[in-house]
Amino acid sequence: MKLSVRHETRFTYDAPVTHGLSEARVLPRVTPTQAVHSAELVVEPRPDDQSEHIDFFGNRVVHLAVARPHAVLTVTATADVDVVPADPGPAADEAWDATGRPPPELVQFAVGSPRVEGNGAVSEYARESFPPGRPVQDAVSELTSRIHRDFAYRPGVTTVLTPVSEVMARRRGVCQDFAHLEIACLRSLGLPARYVSGYVETGPGAGASHAWCAVALADGTWLDLDPTNDLVAPSHVTLAWGRDYSDVAPLKGVVFTEGRHRLAVTVTVTRT
Secondary structure, eight states, rough: OOOEEEEEEEEEEEEEEEEEEEEOOOOOOBBEEEEEEEEEEEEEEOSSSSEEEEESSOEEEEEEOOOOOOOEEEEEEEEEEEEOOOOOOOSSSSSSSSOOOGGGGGGGTTBBBBOOOOOHHHHHHHHHTTOOOHHHHOOOOOOOHHHHHHEEHHHHHHTTTTHHHHHHHHEEEEEHHHHHHHHHHHHHHOOEEEEEEEEEEEEEEEEEEEEEEEEOOOSOOOEETTTTTEEEEEEEEEEEEEESHHHHOOEEEEOOSSEEEEEEEEEEEEOO
16 A cells, blocks of 8 residues: 655744754654655754654654744655555464563563553453463454443543553543553553554545554564554554654654744645
8 A cells, every 4th residue: 555644743832932952753664564665854944953863663763953033843744655464464372482571672662661551450451351371362452442442532631641540540532542551451461562653544635643552472573453443453654663652752852932832733644
């Protein structure tokens, strides 16, 4: 599936910004199921300094510095990608080796992180999908479906700082919340899980920023899980991944200004 993506972020400030420093994770990464044919970032006003590097998780990060007064900052990312549907393969009976422990390089995805902390309620909820002897892929598929069924999609009731415990209690939230919840569930069982940011096509010419998660399987592969849409191995456009949202925020930084700001985000995802 060939897709063209355009993601515009616009900050409008009540008072001029004298200096701004930002880092953007809005350029898609190459994955086993995604080829990136082109990707470009355009910033207005033009940055006084711009550089790119690959972060610890393999994501593309663009550093931006605007050292002149400005009242509006616009960051526009465009990309053309090919997404190939993932094949989840046969269900695995074992999560890991005989020790039941993930390899050292995956331990960071199996413990708590800034936006994902489990509790007893989360663990109890997760265990319902993991009775003894059940293949892991069957279990995570059911867990994904249960979150989709049991939690209502309600924009505006949570923020990026809302803890998993509150989402669990309210049973409401958005894709980011449901991804964090499923990650907490999987980690409570000792399974490494990561947060994934990207885009989902929602109709002709329409799209949206999106978040889901992925679980590490014993064969060394990762299986993407989208509890918001009840999908296993979805064909989404992948931007970045990390332990949770704090590792993959699309745009973050600091500005020097005496006023507040307004944020507007527009995303289009079009088949080509």
